[in-house]
Amino acid sequence: MSATAPKIALRDLKKRFGDKPVLTGVDLDVAPGESIVVIGGSGTGKSVLIKCIMGLLQTDNGSIRIDGEEVVGMRVSEREKVMRKFGMLFQSAGLFDSLLVWENVAFGLIQARGMARDEAKTVAHEKMAQVGLGEDVGALSPAELSGGMKKRVGLARAIATEPEIIFFDEPTTGLDPIMGDIINDLIIDCVKELGATALTITHDMASARKIGDRIAMLFDGEIIWDGAVDEVDRAENPYVEQFINGLAEGPIQVTTA
Amino acid sequence: MPILAPIGRVFLAFLAATGRLGTFAMTGVSHCARPPFFPRLIGHQMIEIGYFSLPVVGMTAIFTGMVLALQSYTGFARFNAESAIAAVVVLSITRELGPVLAGLMVAGRIGAAIAAEIGTMRVTEQIDALTTLSTNPFKYLVAPRLIAGTLMLPCLVVFADIIGVFGGYLISVYKLGFNPNTYLKLTWDFLEPLDVISGLVKAAVFGFLVALMGCYHGYHSKGGAQGVGLATTNAVVSASILILAFNYIITALFFGT
Numbered sequence: 001m002s003a004t005a006p007k008i009a010l011r012d013l014k015k016r017f018g019d020k021p022v023l024t025g026v027d028l029d030v031a032p033g034e035s036i037v038v039i040g041g042s043g044t045g046k047s048v049l050i051k052c053i054m055g056l057l058q059t060d061n062g063s064i065r066i067d068g069e070e071v072v073g074m075r076v077s078e079r080e081k082v083m084r085k086f087g088m089l090f091q092s093a094g095l096f097d098s099l100l101v102w103e104n105v106a107f108g109l110i111q112a113r114g115m116a117r118d119e120a121k122t123v124a125h126e127k128m129a130q131v132g133l134g135e136d137v138g139a140l141s142p143a144e145l146s147g148g149m150k151k152r153v154g155l156a157r158a159i160a161t162e163p164e165i166i167f168f169d170e171p172t173t174g175l176d177p178i179m180g181d182i183i184n185d186l187i188i189d190c191v192k193e194l195g196a197t198a199l200t201i202t203h204d205m206a207s208a209r210k211i212g213d214r215i216a217m218l219f220d221g222e223i224i225w226d227g228a229v230d231e232v233d234r235a236e237n238p239y240v241e242q243f244i245n246g247l248a249e250g251p252i253q254v255t256t257a
Numbered sequence: 258m259p260i261l262a263p264i265g266r267v268f269l270a271f272l273a274a275t276g277r278l279g280t281f282a283m284t285g286v287s288h289c290a291r292p293p294f295f296p297r298l299i300g301h302q303m304i305e306i307g308y309f310s311l312p313v314v315g316m317t318a319i320f321t322g323m324v325l326a327l328q329s330y331t332g333f334a335r336f337n338a339e340s341a342i343a344a345v346v347v348l349s350i351t352r353e354l355g356p357v358l359a360g361l362m363v364a365g366r367i368g369a370a371i372a373a374e375i376g377t378m379r380v381t382e383q384i385d386a387l388t389t390l391s392t393n394p395f396k397y398l399v400a401p402r403l404i405a406g407t408l409m410l411p412c413l414v415v416f417a418d419i420i421g422v423f424g425g426y427l428i429s430v431y432k433l434g435f436n437p438n439t440y441l442k443l444t445w446d447f448l449e450p451l452d453v454i455s456g457l458v459k460a461a462v463f464g465f466l467v468a469l470m471g472c473y474h475g476y477h478s479k480g481g482a483q484g485v486g487l488a489t490t491n492a493v494v495s496a497s498i499l500i501l502a503f504n505y506i507i508t509a510l511f512f513g514t
Contacts, residue, residue, distance in 0.1 A: 112391035
């Protein structure tokens, strides 16, 4: 336990879909300004974990505290206020294809903060410059962008409202290794500049080692290992060892269901 | 017992679906009434639903009016009751065929489009992205469509009424040899305000149902392209059935006694 109060504190978080338990009791603390990476195989509930914390999914059981404030069972209008602390980069970027790129970046400023369109456009261009996109890109439609550019726009949109907590859902998936590394660098820069707390989920170990201060491994609905990023190679946990080395043989049985 | 169990399951599933739809509709309507409003989005949807449906609804109405005149002539000529043709045309169009046919055409055109658009936004994480940007998807996506559907369908039906009566007039005057002035006078004499009003009430309800079904099925679509396709089909089919069912209910309420 760190001395400061955790930014995010999860206790015994449970979520099931029908008969299928996905999270069976997750305990996790994230300190303010810390960058934590949750690793785990496909289908282990990493995305569900993020969506529960953000309030996109209802949890069945357990407690989620953001800045010490319990958000499980909170009223929708209250929850929306907590949501303003969040920013998120979606796996598929989740850009609104009915809007232009700059309108996407400025969306949170215009809708949630009530900023005037002209002013929001200026801010949007600043944020886009921060992720290496010129003003000319702002006038394009999201459908005209490549995968890497979509991630950049998604990142610019996530940081535009200057959130306190940013979630990254598989930030490097679907990108080539070089573009993946560029996105990793951008994530580190943006998080540092904002002083934000970051929670990333990924199965890309290169990305996890680069972005994270701390790594936690999710397996079978629970956090089975949690430690600083340089300890991960000395984890002496057979599950972690198998995962970070990408071995088919080991305690993790991949069922072909 | 083994016979009753499946019946019970189907019945429970039906009740659950009705409850979900009811909750969805209530949430949608409550967001129509509470600020913030999105006049730009409502305007956009009104043009989409109203203006761009004019050709389809106009074509449907004119051919329906024409065939009504032709068919009632073959029947009424046997009893020397040709003068009733004008009444049959105008009453059928304003009370029943105008709203029902316009409703069904709009269900095919707009219900499907709404379901496909919102469904695609769901499966590409755009709806989650809206929520994370502190924008309630009910307010941003559902409410404008419900408002536009409810307001624009009555306008379309006024248009359909006029075009439909004109279709009957064309056939009666140019094919069946009626005196134009007599035909118009007969039409006007038989028409009561309640005939038109009941038709417009129906139209408002149908417009709401079409938008609601599109939003509901789109919002709950899951799993890629196939899910969106299924949502589109369900939106059109359920809207069409509800239109016919509510047509009977509203008719019974207006003219039942």
